Amino acid sequence: MLVIEDKWVWDFWLHQEGDDWHLYYLQADKRLNDPTLRHWHVSQGHAISTDLRNWTIKGTCLQPAEAPAWDDKTTWTGSVIKDDAGLWHLFYTGTRNSEQGLKQRIGHATSTDGHDWQRVGTGLALDIDRDLYEEYTPGHWHDRALRDPWVMKDPDGDGWLMYFTARVPGKAEANEAGAIGLAYSPDLYHWQIQPPVFTGSFGQLEVPQVFKHQNRWYCLFCTNAEHWSAAYTQTANGPPVGGTHYLMADHHLGPWRVAPGPFLDGSDPVRRYAGKIVRHKGDLLFMGFLHDTQEGEFVGRIDEPVSVKVDSSGLLGITER
Numbered sequence: 183m184l185v186i187e188d189k190w191v192w193d194f195w196l197h198q199e200g201d202d203w204h205l206y207y208l209q210a211d212k213r214l215n216d217p218t219l220r221h222w223h224v225s226q227g228h229a230i231s232t233d234l235r236n237w238t239i240k241g242t243c244l245q246p247a248e249a250p251a252w253d254d255k256t257t258w259t260g261s262v263i264k265d266d267a268g269l270w271h272l273f274y275t276g277t278r279n280s281e282q283g284l285k286q287r288i289g290h291a292t293s294t295d296g297h298d299w300q301r302v303g304t305g306l307a308l309d310i311d312r313d314l315y316e317e318y319t320p321g322h323w324h325d326r327a328l329r330d331p332w333v334m335k336d337p338d339g340d341g342w343l344m345y346f347t348a349r350v351p352g353k354a355e356a357n358e359a360g361a362i363g364l365a366y367s368p369d370l371y372h373w374q375i376q377p378p379v380f381t382g383s384f385g386q387l388e389v390p391q392v393f394k395h396q397n398r399w400y401c402l403f404c405t406n407a408e409h410w411s412a413a414y415t416q417t418a419n420g421p422p423v424g425g426t427h428y429l430m431a432d433h434h435l436g437p438w439r440v441a442p443g444p445f446l447d448g449s450d451p452v453r454r455y456a457g458k459i460v461r462h463k464g465d466l467l468f469m470g471f472l473h474d475t476q477e478g479e480f481v482g483r484i485d486e487p488v489s490v491k492v493d494s495s496g497l498l499g500i501t502e503r
Contacts, residue, residue: 183472183486184229184237188212190220190482191227192471193259193330193389193456197270197296203460204296205229205237206262206272207471207484217480222283224256226274228297234462234469234487244274244291244299252306253289255279259330259389259456260289262296263342263370270296271370273307273344275329284318285310286329288346290371308344308365311375316349316359323349323356323385328363330389333370337394337434341368345390345401350381357385357411362401362429362438380429380438385409389456392434395466398496401429401438402446404456414440423448426457426470428498446498451478459490459498466490468500 194207209227210220225245229237247254253276260274270293277283290307291299310328318326330347348363361378387403407422425448429438454470467487489501
């Protein structure tokens with residue numbers, strides 16, 4: 183697993199380059215003493231591995247901008263992709279001090295080596311469309327969600343797609359407003375926000391990862407037990423848990439549906455969070471960061487990968503060590 187003794191490590195994303203896996207992750211200094219403060223004292227780290235188990239730490243690769251800036255408070259979760267010319271692109275979540283970190287936007291930086299990132303202009307790539315997505319509403323939800331971008335090539339064309347965590351307006355139950363948002367770009371630099379591809383069932387669907395396996399599309403997400411909607415709670419297979427689950431579809435734009443059956447990787451208290459599925463040497467593997475001990479103490483390290491099995495109906499299952 184990835185362990186940094188003097189830092190908490192949590193949300194992460196991966197990019198494969200030849201035999202190397204590049205791991206990017208959120209990190210915060212343990213000298214804060216209180217792990218709940220990590221979100222507001224965050225930077226991004228970078229490590230490299232060939233086997234997803236033994237990691238070479240490359241150090242900090244992105245941190246909040248100097249004030250005043252739209253991302254001068256936090257630089258949160260994102261994704262990395264390379265364009266056809268070989269330039270690396272990082273898309274990430276940012277918040278600003280003047281808004282107390284309550285309003286999230288999505289940023290863009292590029293690199294020639296996958297480590298030293300330069301913001302594109304001010305770095306701002308995508309802001310909210312209030313007709314499509316929920317604005318910050320005190321007393322209804324704790325922030326304005328526009329975060330966790332997952333960028334990939336458009337399977338139907340020459341452009342690029344960005345999936346992200348968001349919420350939709352007009353829902354009386356806060357836990358019915360969670361959404362997987364969408365944006366489109368012809369070139370990775372100019373983004374057009376689109377209507378969400380999925381809404382409902384949860385108050386938030388964090389850290390989406392969209393991928394195809396065989397003839398089905400999957401969208402991993404993570405959420406907490408307290409963010410299950412009343413309707414999903416009534417129909418779910420088991421009591422509310424926190425962790426990683428997934429949506430399924432026949433097309434990358436949907437219609438998406440919550441996978442039936444038990445949560446893919448759920449527990450109470452939350453054992454692992456922000457899970458990712460990777461294809462390594464022909465196998466599907468699942469990775470998550472270790473969240474809580476059985477006593478509820480935050481851990482903050484990235485677990486070793488475990489095997490993922492796919493049954494005849496396309497449902498995913500984790501095989502623990």
